[in-house]
Amino acid sequence: MFEFLLNPIYQGWIVQGLLLTVEITLFGVLLGLILGTLLAIGDIYGGKLAKGAIAVYVEIFRGSPLFVQLFLAVYTVPAILNVQIDHYFLAFLVFGLNSAGYQKGYMKGAMETILGDQMQAGLSTGMSKVQTLRHVILPQALRIVIPSWTNEFCSLTKSTATLAYVGLFDLVSAGMAIKGITYQILPVWIVIGAIYLVWITGFSKIMDMIYERKKIPGIELVMQS
Amino acid sequence: MDVWQQLTFLLGGVPLTLSISVLSFLIGIAIGLPLAFVRAYEKEVAFLVSAYEKVFRGVPEIVLMLLFYFGLGPIFPFPFSNAFFVAAFVLGLRSGANQSQIYRGAIRGVGDEQMIAGVSIGLSKWRAIWHIMVPQVFNYSTAGLGSEYALLIKDSAYVYVIGLAELMTKAIQLKSIPPGDFVTPFVLSAVLYIALTFPIAFSLDRWGNKRKKKIGL
Amino acid sequence: MTDLVMEARNVYKAYHSKIKKKEADSCGETPKQVVEAVKNVSLQIRKGDIKLIFGPSGSGKSTFLRCMAMLDIPDKGEIYLGAECLTKPGADLNKARARIGFVFQHIYLFRHLTALGNVELALRQVLKLPKEEARKRALAALTEVKVTDCINKYPAQMSGGQAQRVGIARAIARNPDIILLDEPTSALDPELTGEVIDTLRDLAKEGTTMLIVSHEMPFAREVAEEMIFYDEGKIVETGPPSLFFNAPNTDRAKQFMTRIINRTTRE
């Protein structure tokens, strides 16, 4: 049943699929972090117009399925612009933009629990608003949101299973290809599922360890209050 | 097809979207609530609950649907060859894992004193849980449950992979009708999904603000 | 006139609370739409001065102090730091605040930094000192407030008294022209108050210019050159401690002193 695992060709497909899954997730989380942080700052300090635009952005990306967003990117956007765009690039963009919608919320929440007193304290030492954001607010907020990133990473990784349906070769595509030849349907999906499970669980463990090491004594209390 | 015909066609998928999300949400409550209490109060078997949560946090819903429908369906036609069953089953179990975590947070919010008070008046552990904790737990989990339900609406799009004709599938079907409209079906379906999830996000926001004010005063 | 360090001229600050009628009813209090926390207050501080502000809770002392440091922007009036007018548009507030030390009622240490990091940060970022120089001065400041044992601890790992002394070190490390202290001991347990008061006493001996909001009466009597009784957004009466401890001129000050002295002796 599981003999296909010993075949080097199938092994190659699995590795190739896993790599795409991993790449898109990590790039997506990173783009989401940068964009999400900017959106959070914009939402806190921006004017009415900026706040409104950010709210619309978040509603669009959090209100509809990533699956649909992916189809929009891969079919609709090129159709409207009338150009060919690399699917890989589009997928990366969709995952990043989608993640930004969620990460904006995490960052804003974290920053708001810190902002009040810490901003005053920063200003009182002569630092500018930007310096205080950079040296006081963000270092704390970024640590507080580590557990949220871990969640974001898990859910984005799971969402990469949609990539197979827009013609990208991810882990699910690898499974389909192997299944198409071996007809070992159940074993193939068990193996593919297990690979996701090991990768996500292992990576979460590492993130938890990083959180434990980076965690500032007493700062998680801030989150609860 | 003009836009209205397309819209009507897509709307035909909404009942399925809603029934899958509602059903899996209910399954999620039935699984998540007991699991949360087991994890909180039965320390010896808590690891099993945590393993269950890890599996559903770590395996894509799409893969699970493919596994149960195409992998187990031929072996156990009843019930796994029924796509609707598989959809509600997978999303329900997944939601159970998520909801277990939501309720666990809520149990912490209610606090151990309530439980101790319950036991102190002579209730058994599980009776105290049922009569004292369960009613209060929902007060503390509204926000989490709201976003979980919105998530289920969005995740119901995955049932496309096992051929159920809900909103997402209908959009792809529309796209495939020659000459092939690549714009309207997906834009419309995105709008419909937003229309379905927005009321939840909106009421949650208002509820959250109200609660904040209450605590602040 | 050359030794004038800071001056407030007719400073006015009001808060426009956005309490809606419906919610205000549920609090049971009459809604105040506008809270005038500082009503045309003027004050001069010269080099080496130690002035002490005291008065009822909610009277606007913190607001006034924050206005002095431009952490709150006054609605009207002027704040001068030396010859420089801080309330003029275009004034470099960050530069000004670098010359004003501020100690907060609720301490407000940077939670992600150790004691050393807290003191160093402004030295590096604001004064742009090189690393070793900043470290040396931070250590000197921490030594001065006697918290060398906490150097590598995070705020959450310190006692309230230690944390507040680190807060004072953070304020004095860059040798500011003046230090503003907002009830530096009121958030502390009584047994921790003493160590912070000792630190302030040391600073006073060195001739540090200070404006302190405090209700520590024995301390006030010992170090303050001038006491300022502040009530309902105004300076009601000023004078040396002897005046307040013997016979204040205004009834309100008299009542307040009686209350506070009774409370202190009961403790």
Ligand SMILES: Nc1ncnc2c1ncn2[C@@H]1O[C@H](COP(=O)(O)OP(=O)(O)OP(=O)(O)O)[C@@H](O)[C@H]1O
């Ligand atoms: N940010 C703010 N927004 C609205 N009202 C405020 C704000 N800060 C202070 N106030 C109000 O201004 C008044 C003066 O407050 P302030 O904190 O300056 O008083 P205080 O004399 O320092 O009191 P305490 O001794 O309790 O510290 C109070 O009525 C307070 O409710």
Ligand SMILES: [Mg+2]
């Ligand atoms: Mg105050």
